Amino acid sequence: MATIDTPGRAAPPVVIDAEEARRERSRRLERTGRWLLPLIIMAAAIWFWDRICVWNEIPRYILPRPGVVLNTLIEDAGLLFSSLLVTLRITLLSLALAVFGGVGLSVLFTQSRWIEMSLFPFAIVLQVTPIVAIFPLINIYVDDQTTKLLLCAWIVAFFPILSNTTLGLNSVDRNLIDYFRLNGATRWQTLWHLRLPAAMPYFLGGLKIAGGLALIGAVVAEFVAGTAGQSSGLASRIIEAGYRLNAPRLFAALILISLTGIVIFLTLSWISHLVLHRWHESALKQEQ
Amino acid sequence: MPPATHPLLILHAIGKTFASGVTALDRVNLTVNEGDFMSLLGPSGCGKSTALRIIAGLSQPTSGVVDWRGAPLKQNDIGFVFQEPTLLPWASVYDNVWLPLRLRGVSRAEAAPQIADVLERVHLTGFEKAVPRELSGGMKMRVSIARGLVTRPRILLMDEPFAALDEITRFKLNNDLLDLWAERGFTVIFVTHSVFESVFLSNRVTVMAARPGRVFDEVAVDAPYPRNKSFRTSPEYAALCRKTSDVLVGAINATAQDLEAETYGDH
Numbered sequence: 190m191a192t193i194d195t196p197g198r199a200a201p202p203v204v205i206d207a208e209e210a211r212r213e214r215s216r217r218l219e220r221t222g223r224w225l226l227p228l229i230i231m232a233a234a235i236w237f238w239d240r241i242c243v244w245n246e247i248p249r250y251i252l253p254r255p256g257v258v259l260n261t262l263i264e265d266a267g268l269l270f271s272s273l274l275v276t277l278r279i280t281l282l283s284l285a286l287a288v289f290g291g292v293g294l295s296v297l298f299t300q301s302r303w304i305e306m307s308l309f310p311f312a313i314v315l316q317v318t319p320i321v322a323i324f325p326l327i328n329i330y331v332d333d334q335t336t337k338l339l340l341c342a343w344i345v346a347f348f349p350i351l352s353n354t355t356l357g358l359n360s361v362d363r364n365l366i367d368y369f370r371l372n373g374a375t376r377w378q379t380l381w382h383l384r385l386p387a388a389m390p391y392f393l394g395g396l397k398i399a400g401g402l403a404l405i406g407a408v409v410a411e412f413v414a415g416t417a418g419q420s421s422g423l424a425s426r427i428i429e430a431g432y433r434l435n436a437p438r439l440f441a442a443l444i445l446i447s448l449t450g451i452v453i454f455l456t457l458s459w460i461s462h463l464v465l466h467r468w469h470e471s472a473l474k475q476e477q
Numbered sequence: 478m479p480p481a482t483h484p485l486l487i488l489h490a491i492g493k494t495f496a497s498g499v500t501a502l503d504r505v506n507l508t509v510n511e512g513d514f515m516s517l518l519g520p521s522g523c524g525k526s527t528a529l530r531i532i533a534g535l536s537q538p539t540s541g542v543v544d545w546r547g548a549p550l551k552q553n554d555i556g557f558v559f560q561e562p563t564l565l566p567w568a569s570v571y572d573n574v575w576l577p578l579r580l581r582g583v584s585r586a587e588a589a590p591q592i593a594d595v596l597e598r599v600h601l602t603g604f605e606k607a608v609p610r611e612l613s614g615g616m617k618m619r620v621s622i623a624r625g626l627v628t629r630p631r632i633l634l635m636d637e638p639f640a641a642l643d644e645i646t647r648f649k650l651n652n653d654l655l656d657l658w659a660e661r662g663f664t665v666i667f668v669t670h671s672v673f674e675s676v677f678l679s680n681r682v683t684v685m686a687a688r689p690g691r692v693f694d695e696v697a698v699d700a701p702y703p704r705n706k707s708f709r710t711s712p713e714y715a716a717l718c719r720k721t722s723d724v725l726v727g728a729i730n731a732t733a734q735d736l737e738a739e740t741y742g743d744h
Contacts, residue, residue, distance in 0.1 A: 364563045367535050371557050372580045382579070386567050468567045468608050 253437040261437035276422035283342030284403040291350025299358040316348040324413040342406030346399040353395030357388025393461040400453040485511040491541035501527040503689035514665045516675035516682045524690020525668040529634050556625035556633040562617035564609045571605040574623045595623045615646035632664040676717045686728040693728040696721045
């Protein structure tokens with residue numbers, strides 16, 4: 190009875206032919222190469238950057254050497270990291286709001302085609318209009334600086350979550366929907382036990398995009414609002430450093446923003462893996 | 478197990494016309510007796526699945542009446558097994574079988590004895606924690622059958638459940654399904670393309686013709702149960718298959734004549 194598909198694994202050491210050996214070797218090489226190659230290229234790029242500065246005697250207020258940037262990152266750590274926290278706070282808050290708004294709206298959409306047909310175009314309008322162009326309006330109508338930035342970042346971030354989750358909620362196996370109907374499931378039960386879990390991969394895909402967009406939204410919003418003064422996120426630091434020709438700090442702030450984006454992406458990818466790996470990706474590790 | 482003779486369900490002149498104008502079913506009359514294992518056999522497009530959906534209440538007939546002989550249909554009365562296993566891919570075997578009970582408000586712990594029992598009957602004890610992607614096609618179908626039976630339905634509707642399986646697995650599942658049917662005494666309506674499968678399993682084969690879908694004829698399969706491997710190779714089985722096959726050819730020809738030579742494509 191136990192006819193289970195267990196794609197070849199956990200095999201005892203066996204004699205393999207030359208072709209298999211070659212395949213295994215290239216697989217191992219690829220695994221190392223996947224992280225080693227980008228590191229080597231990155232190191233080479235930094236070295237090249239340093240050399241350009243030296244060879245061309247470029248002054249540090251135009252293009253600082255990588256070492257100088259690193260020093261600035263350490264020396265200005267207090268200033269830069271407190272700014273990072275400001276930007277990060279806006280990013281994460283707007284991402285959270287995007288999740289609430291995006292998922293909430295998409296659930297509303299799946300409750301009624303009419304609501305979806307009526308409201309979806311508005312979501313698209315919000316998405317396709319460049320946020321920089323909307324911001325002056327927000328600036329007029331909203332007083333509170335944090336609210337301004339949040340609203341701005343939210344508009345940028347919520348769309349991928351909305352559109353992906355809507356797609357996911359509507360992509361449920363028709364037979365499963367029939368099965369729920371047959372068993373007298375309520376609308377809420379169908380949503381909770383069927384539609385939401387089925388939409389999870391789509392939602393998480395949207396979340397990964399939205400994480401990056403929330404950061405972009407937060408930085409852009411701060412750029413546009415930056416002149417207002419009291420905000421002190423990383424974008425304001427960049428503008429400030431630009432005015433003062435403090436290129437090392439500008440680079441340091443830029444690197445911090447990049448790293449933040451990478452960390453956000455990796456974290457969301459990891460969450461996605463945790464949630465999905467058992468049923469949605471190739472992972473057949475636990476059973477027997 | 479000798480089938481009882483009092484009717485559980487009668488279809489009176491069921492018709493179904495889709496909005497596109499296609500007539501899926503035309504005046505279908507069918508009586509299903511308590512304890513029957515009835516197969517609906519016919520070519521593609523003969524409305525077997527539509528008939529099943531109407532019986533399940535998933536689809537409304539355009540005309541005619543589905544008569545449950547006065548016994549008001551309760552939710553627990555119908556089990557349904559689709560052509561695909563149609564499981565929740567994120568849920569374990571246990572949770573998949575729990576699903577119909579869960580939707581009726583039975584807690585995970587309360588459901589445990591029933592789930593353990595039904596999983597044992599489909600030979601899946603020990604696989605409770607596996608998720609569908611870790612199972613073979615046959616095992617997934619077993620989960621689907623367990624899910625269909627866990628509520629102890631009076632009638633199990635099966636829509637070509639084994640069509641996608643390899644022959645060895647299908648034979649095994651055929652045997653196990655017959656064992657379950659004999660033990661539990663529910664009624665089965667089994668939609669299939671396969672003459673051999675319908676004859677092996679059922680006590681009655683209703684042959685349908687296509688365009689419009691209608692009942693063409695019925696073949697009584699009066700071989701005794703339990704049926705096993707020796708039945709599968711017996712002359713009796715071969716003769717019944719030939720008889721059923723002849724009726725099916727008649728049904729297909731009837732369709733072809735209706736349409737003046739449209740070819741029948743088997744899937």
